[in-house]
Amino acid sequence: MQEGKHRILMLLQTAWVLLVVFVLKGCAQNLPPAKYDGFVYDHHLVDSDSILIEAFFDPVCPDSRDAWPPLKKALQHYSPRVSVVVHLLPLPYHDNAFVSSRVLHIVNQLNTSATFPLLEWFFKNQEKYYNVQTRNLSRVAVANDIVNSVTEVVGNSYHSDLESGLNDRKTDLKTRVSFKRFKRGVCNAYFLS
């Protein structure tokens, strides 16, 4: 047990991106249904015979960025037998990961179809939000920059909703749920392996 906990901590420390694969008929029964958290890619419905890949991504992590294109390719190849659900996992050592993830949750609520285009936008532009590049900026300045840039991507009509969303505790809580799910996923994956 002690060693198990240690392994999990190691995983959390080293996992920049972690893909946990669950066959729905098997161990995923122990997990809450994916619809409670995460973004289903391409609106693929998950049926009982398909394999669900749960990917945990940090929008400002280079490894997540690099993992996404091959995962998308694999999905296109094996579709419809494979589905992908992306959970956002803002890593604690990426200063702007939480606000970026929060903005993604807000946009997902406003327009589900804009979620993956925006995730890809973050991947493409994430360098601007790395720790070093934003070291001299306040949290508010970074959040404003993200809101303004994201508005350009998703449309002007979203500006005020994005601003108010960042002040809404519900979006904060939603962003935390993914992280809690990740911890459970890792525990289950470890103890079942």
Ligand SMILES: *[C@@H]1O[C@H](CO)[C@@H](O)[C@H](O)[C@H]1NC(C)=O
């Ligand atoms: C929702 O997002 C999609 C993809 O970005 C876009 O094509 C569509 O126009 C958006 N819908 C609204 C109502 O803004």
Ligand SMILES: *[C@@H]1O[C@H](CO)[C@@H](O)[C@H](O)[C@H]1NC(C)=O
């Ligand atoms: C941050 O401020 C320091 C000291 O003024 C400066 O040397 C550094 O280049 C600045 N960094 C950025 C990314 O602007």
